[in-house]
Amino acid sequence: MVLRTRRLIGKIREINERYSTPHIEMSLGVKISLMALRIYLLLLVSLIVYKFVLILS
């Protein structure tokens, strides 16, 4: 079990290294799109967490 977990962690590290550099050209449009996506997801996740807290309370 421990060995398998270590192997999995090793594999994930390998994947992270393999894809550490984005290969798409980071033009201004791409940068803006990714930033907008980050903000969108942050807002949406906050909303989901808020709803979850409402359900719990």
Added chain:
Amino acid sequence: MNLFSKLYYRSRKYWKAIQLYLVIAGPGLVVMVADNDAGGITTYAATGAKYGYNLIWFLLILIPVAYYVQEMTVRLGAVTKRGHAEAIFDGFGAFWGWFSLIDLMIVDWLTLVTEFIGMTAALLIFGVPAWLTVVGVVALMGAIVLHGRYWTWEKIALLFCALNLIYIPGAFMVHPSVRDILRNGLVPNFPGGFNGELFFFLMANIGTTIAPWMLFFQQSAVVDKGMLEKDIPWGKFDTLFGSIVTVVVAVFIVVVTGTVLMGVDIDSASQAAERLIGVNHYVGTFMAIGLFDAGLLGAICISLASSWAFGEIFGWAHSLNRKIKEAPWFYAFYFFTLITAGLVVLIPGAPLVLITLFVQVVAVTLLPAALVFLILLLNDRKRMGEYCNSPTENVIGGIIVVSIVTLSTLYGVSVMFPRLFQ
């Protein structure tokens, strides 16, 4: 004589083209018809029961919407020979890659649960217990993939696609008024004015038309099928044909419930089938069979979408052309998601309604990201070369993506806060 010989050669040319299409047909048609999954059938049945034929025009608008989004995955898959998950990892790095992959796994698994809910409810109408449906479906889906050939899997999936057309004879059997369909259905209108409830239905219909798993599935299927750049025109045609078929089926479902169940509040497609059986036994039976088929087709595609995506990233052999021995992790993941989703439905008192609602919310976190990445990847001239998006395609795609993101987000928010749009 000259005319006859010309006609003969022309018909032979068309027949050859049809034969060629039948060989190449697959990913586009399957993904589009599978889009009419159990959740989709419920949405269309409820739309028809609530608004009659009045929103048929809106469904027709969804043909180009679905086509433009999905055809981009054909080009991306055929040119890069990579699935959507791998393309995101490679293009945008590990952070966005993991986000997409994990989100896809959650959304797919939850959607798979809803497919099992639909299938068990459909067969319960015929007295088949839920456990038997789950066991039967897992065995059937196992048998479909274990042949070790993508081609076999695809042709079996196409057979299930053909069964999806069962709603068409059903619609003719309820004798709808063609005049009313043409008058009310084809002229854009907002029945009862543009209010919150109508907006919710419009959003739900869009939400069922483009789902995140569809992008991942079609791109991976294009790669697994081995489609090349020269096959792109056929892939596009396949996608267009599929988007027309899926909307035509949706329209016929609306016609059935709009004719027979107008004014009835429909919560699920199985409820619609039960009510229809009370009115016309055959039409209700067709609805139940169609619901089961829709759930099965959805399950077939969704479980593969996740397995392909994980295989691409973890470097496992991940093709339907491989046998179990050659791709053990690919098949293990496939059966793991399938069996666990089926078991959830069998748990007494499992929060199935909550799961159904939760799917819509979680899907909203993945869909915008997947769509934005799709557009950006299609603009990567270095990789895509001549298959890069043209400015016109970017404008059309951009408008569609912004509209889908806005409406699906509002839909997700309205699921969380139902009073917001009332």
